Amino acid sequence: MSGRPGDAAALVAVVGGDGAGKSTLTGLLHRRLTAAGTPARRVDRWDVLAETDYPSAACLRPDERQARSCAARMSTGPRLLFLLWASALALTDRAGGMPGEVVLLDGYWMKHAAAEIAYGADPAWVEAVAAGLPAADLVVHLRVEPELAWARKDGRPLPFECGMDLTCSRSSFLAHQGAxxxxxxRWADRHGWLVLDATAPTPVLADQVIAALADRRATMEA
Incomplete structure (x- = not known):
């Protein structure tokens, strides 16, 4: 897939397990970049349900909760294709964009693809399907250990965070998040992602991402 939100846009994907702090970090990055005069926006796959910018997803509105619930009940394979479709649509079908824009991808496809592999999907098939999406210029792996993620969830995770265990037990959460x-x-090591410790303060993490983005953009423009 060749579509990107503007030729000069830099795509920054912040990925990690449940409870890593992806949304918190992308929110702070958005505020920091905007305050510094850098055009930036956040993109999440579920934007396609809430915004009028995606008329092709109107068939799924207006109930985001129901859409998420239906996705959770899908089998491995169809669920991944649905989530990757939503990721691609949210990224490529929205009009607008500004020169030099930074597009912050909250999660992008990586976490869901990893989850489907944990459910038993063939890794080669998952990676081949995901390869059709626009490549991120910078992937930040916000790494969180399952025990810490459990504590951050305050003992109230959702079934999809526990490998679809409806009891949402601690053991199922730790097992699924560990897988x-x-x-x-494995992907971070193979593809050279920026790995950050999720226990660090969010402002420190934002500083590290902005510095890495500056280095990456300088390399791209050289």
């Missing part, structure tokens, strides 16, 4: 983390770690 997901192993996949993300």
């Amino acid at each position: 997901l983390l192993a996949v993300l770690d």
Whole structure:
């Protein structure tokens, strides 16, 4: 897939397991970049349900909760294709964009793809399907250990965070998050992602991402 939100846009994907702090970090990055005069916007796959910018997703509105619930009940394979479709649509079908814009991808496809592998999907098939999406210029792996993620969830995770265990037990959460983390770690090592410790203060993490983005953009423009 060749579509990107503007030729000069830099795509920054912040990925990690449940409870890593992806939304918190992308929110702070958006505020920091905007305050510094850098055009920036956040993109999440579920934007396609809430915004009028995506008329082709109107069939799914207006109930985001129901859409998420339906996705959770899908089997491995169809669920991944649905989530990757939403990721691609949210990224490429929205009009607008500004020169030099930074597009912050909250999660992008990586976490869901890793989860499907944890459920038993063929890794080669998952990676081949995901390869059709626009490549991120910078991937930040916000790494969180399952025990810490459990504590951040305050003992109230959702079934999809526990490998679809409806009891949402601690053991199922730790097992699923551990399997997901192993996949993300493998990809981070293979593709040279920026790995950050999720226990660090969010402002420190934002500083590290902005510095890495500056280095990456300088390389792209050289």
